[in-house]
Amino acid sequence: MFYREAGQFSSNYKQDQAIFPIRQDRIGIFLILFVAFFVLPFAASEYFVSAILIPFLILSLAALGLNVLTGYAGQLSLGTGAFMAVGAFAAYKFATGVPDMPIIIVLLMGGLMAAGVGIMFGIPSMRIKGFYLAVATLAAQFFIEWLFVKVGWFTNYSASGVITAPPLAIGIPFTDIEFVFDTAVRKYLFTLSFVVVLALATKNLVRSHIGRGWMAVRDMDIAAEIIGFKPLNTKLSAFAVSSFLCGVAGALWAFVHLGTVEPEAFGINRSFSILFMIIIGGLGSILGAFIGAAFITLLPILLNSVPPLLGLNIAVDLIEHIQFMVFGALIIFFLIVEPHGLARLWSIGKEKLRTWPFPY
Amino acid sequence: MKLKHMFLSVIGAAVLAAPFTVPAPAAAEESLYLPNLVYRTGPFAPGGIPIANGFADYWNMINERDGGVRGVKVVTEECEFGYNTDRGVECYERTKNNHNGALVYHPISTGVTYAIADRSPKDKIPVISMGYGRSDAGDGTVFPYVFPLVATYWGQATALIKYIGDQEGGMDALKGQKIALVYLDIAYGKEPIPFLEVMAKKYGFELQTYPVSFPGIEQKATWLRIRRAKPDYVLMWGWGVMNQAAIKEAANINFPRDKFIGNWWSGAEQDTVPAGAAAKGYKSAALNESGTDFPVIQDIMTNVYAKGNGTNEKNVGQVLYNRSLAMQILTHEAILTAMDKFGDGPITSEQLRWGIENLNMTEDRAKAHGALGIVPIVKVSCENHIGVGGGVKIQQWNGSSWEIVSDWIKPINEIIAPEVKKSAAKYLADSGISRTACE
Numbered sequence: 092m093f094y095r096e097a098g099q100f101s102s103n104y105k106q107d108q109a110i111f112p113i114r115q116d117r118i119g120i121f122l123i124l125f126v127a128f129f130v131l132p133f134a135a136s137e138y139f140v141s142a143i144l145i146p147f148l149i150l151s152l153a154a155l156g157l158n159v160l161t162g163y164a165g166q167l168s169l170g171t172g173a174f175m176a177v178g179a180f181a182a183y184k185f186a187t188g189v190p191d192m193p194i195i196i197v198l199l200m201g202g203l204m205a206a207g208v209g210i211m212f213g214i215p216s217m218r219i220k221g222f223y224l225a226v227a228t229l230a231a232q233f234f235i236e237w238l239f240v241k242v243g244w245f246t247n248y249s250a251s252g253v254i255t256a257p258p259l260a261i262g263i264p265f266t267d268i269e270f271v272f273d274t275a276v277r278k279y280l281f282t283l284s285f286v287v288v289l290a291l292a293t294k295n296l297v298r299s300h301i302g303r304g305w306m307a308v309r310d311m312d313i314a315a316e317i318i319g320f321k322p323l324n325t326k327l328s329a330f331a332v333s334s335f336l337c338g339v340a341g342a343l344w345a346f347v348h349l350g351t352v353e354p355e356a357f358g359i360n361r362s363f364s365i366l367f368m369i370i371i372g373g374l375g376s377i378l379g380a381f382i383g384a385a386f387i388t389l390l391p392i393l394l395n396s397v398p399p400l401l402g403l404n405i406a407v408d409l410i411e412h413i414q415f416m417v418f419g420a421l422i423i424f425f426l427i428v429e430p431h432g433l434a435r436l437w438s439i440g441k442e443k444l445r446t447w448p449f450p451y
Numbered sequence: 452m453k454l455k456h457m458f459l460s461v462i463g464a465a466v467l468a469a470p471f472t473v474p475a476p477a478a479a480e481e482s483l484y485l486p487n488l489v490y491r492t493g494p495f496a497p498g499g500i501p502i503a504n505g506f507a508d509y510w511n512m513i514n515e516r517d518g519g520v521r522g523v524k525v526v527t528e529e530c531e532f533g534y535n536t537d538r539g540v541e542c543y544e545r546t547k548n549n550h551n552g553a554l555v556y557h558p559i560s561t562g563v564t565y566a567i568a569d570r571s572p573k574d575k576i577p578v579i580s581m582g583y584g585r586s587d588a589g590d591g592t593v594f595p596y597v598f599p600l601v602a603t604y605w606g607q608a609t610a611l612i613k614y615i616g617d618q619e620g621g622m623d624a625l626k627g628q629k630i631a632l633v634y635l636d637i638a639y640g641k642e643p644i645p646f647l648e649v650m651a652k653k654y655g656f657e658l659q660t661y662p663v664s665f666p667g668i669e670q671k672a673t674w675l676r677i678r679r680a681k682p683d684y685v686l687m688w689g690w691g692v693m694n695q696a697a698i699k700e701a702a703n704i705n706f707p708r709d710k711f712i713g714n715w716w717s718g719a720e721q722d723t724v725p726a727g728a729a730a731k732g733y734k735s736a737a738l739n740e741s742g743t744d745f746p747v748i749q750d751i752m753t754n755v756y757a758k759g760n761g762t763n764e765k766n767v768g769q770v771l772y773n774r775s776l777a778m779q780i781l782t783h784e785a786i787l788t789a790m791d792k793f794g795d796g797p798i799t800s801e802q803l804r805w806g807i808e809n810l811n812m813t814e815d816r817a818k819a820h821g822a823l824g825i826v827p828i829v830k831v832s833c834e835n836h837i838g839v840g841g842g843v844k845i846q847q848w849n850g851s852s853w854e855i856v857s858d859w860i861k862p863i864n865e866i867i868a869p870e871v872k873k874s875a876a877k878y879l880a881d882s883g884i885s886r887t888a889c890e
Binding site: 137138141142143146187237240247249250251252253254255256257258260273348349350351353354355356392395406407408410411412415 | 491541573642645665884
């Protein structure tokens, strides 16, 4: 009754090609952004902002990156953690090597370096596909993690191999004033701005010529080649964009969330958990990356806090074990009822809403 | 069909609404609140459990025996993080404001220590990382809120070389010796290498390094190489399952176990018992004695276990359990020190920070706690957060228990001190903070 596009007409191509052609969607997105930018920072507790929202946003960005590669371009990758590590360590090297570089540029440079490394490890995708490619990217994962532990230059020869991120300070142009993102709320807004801009950019990218090329390659690469997409450019651009997003996410993880990072923080477990995020959230969907990240990062924390909420006094290890079981069962449950991920559930829901209350 | 979708949407909504239901901080009352970050699950649980149990039992005993610290009840709360840095940070954020604010954190994880060290100055909560964590945090002017009490990895590396020197009859005898380091190939395992290299140059021994890839179950190839290289001594920087595998492999190549020395995270019952007879004679560094023959442990037995409130009697007296007691007794003493200055009653985390900074654990105080032999004798100051007087002992596994076979070995300070200064200065430059002055 409320969610239907009846009566909304596009009178030109621009309207027809808008990201959100339906008015209700636009209102919804504006509401979500309004709440995220103006309500949550003031209403939510410091714990909620700094321990839940910030890691959720950063991992969403990483999941978005992997979704470009795996969901849109169909290239299975297990190297997400490695590309995040490249972003984090490259940003660190830029920040310490060129201290005058503005922090936003530093983070973007981290992403660009990751994109370069991603292209290099994407080259095998010309020849190998599917699970074999996954193994090739697994090599990237192990090699890069090993490299950062092995070569002292990347950590500025820190004995423990752990880097400390410089403060997040932005100089305001034409003044000497520096704005430092030091509180939880400020860090949150900083992260949110990054994630919103990059998510919008990615959304537009997948609607463009490039994104259509990715999907064509995903669906059938020979057919894509015949209709004029060069496999080399298409696949490598997917690797580049994906690694860029992962690299920025890694840099944000080091600079904004932890403030310090060791190579193990971007180990194989990180790669797997991000892969699970997009599988559960929905392959080939921007929304899916966010829902998947929410599912994988937030649900364990929720499950852990349920027994104390109910006033049950259970040992923490038992809670943790119960959480593992419930979490595993939920993953299986969701994959059975909706193999296309939670984002698909949402679009089914939208279809139902359109015809509600008179379904046909 | 409809029911299914309704069910799905309910669960979906619950997932999305999940973060909004996080419990509010518990009601405030007069108490000392000590959160306990534990890992009773995950790959390092065998080491995490005795440490968590020691924490719980000690404060349980203090509440039962003394009614708290000078009449103020101690409230502890466990938060499970499975040795996962992200979850550890989440635990820190979740617990730090409960019960009028957390007093101190013992992260028992190098990754979490690094991450919290960055946050704790803002929250003004001290972090005690006894025997792990940032080795450069000994510089109290750079890390006012971090206390790597007693000894760091760097100090330990020098102490182990000193011990080998003693065994050979003086540091000069090290010339021409071959010393190998078997280490877990992550940041933690690599920490001693720069110091061992410096000492190799200084004392003229040859250093061989053997990385073992994480988690270290498979070490056959490594030990074959060691057999060929024939080192005189093997040092080990391992943790978790790697330790027992290494001990078994050392037995396979018949390397003399009494010349195989682990660091203090490679020397617990959890490492030697699974290795069986192979472990007999194996040595490791220790921060404390093990066994139950101490008044403080007897008090735990009568006040906690006899009343059925204990965690796990099997752990009592184990190396890691007693180390956990040592950490808590130092915390206890710091609380008392802070109360001496700020008055008996609930103290704040900042007052406790002062207490740790002025901590002076003498033999008399250790006796008063009933823990002479468990708790290290150490005096902390504002500049020196490691403290003067700490050191390590060497213990040897006799097939059924650990025996202390050396006196306190002090780290070689002239090698470590300049590195601590240098590394701390680098942290200062990287993080853009300024030095805290010491009055």
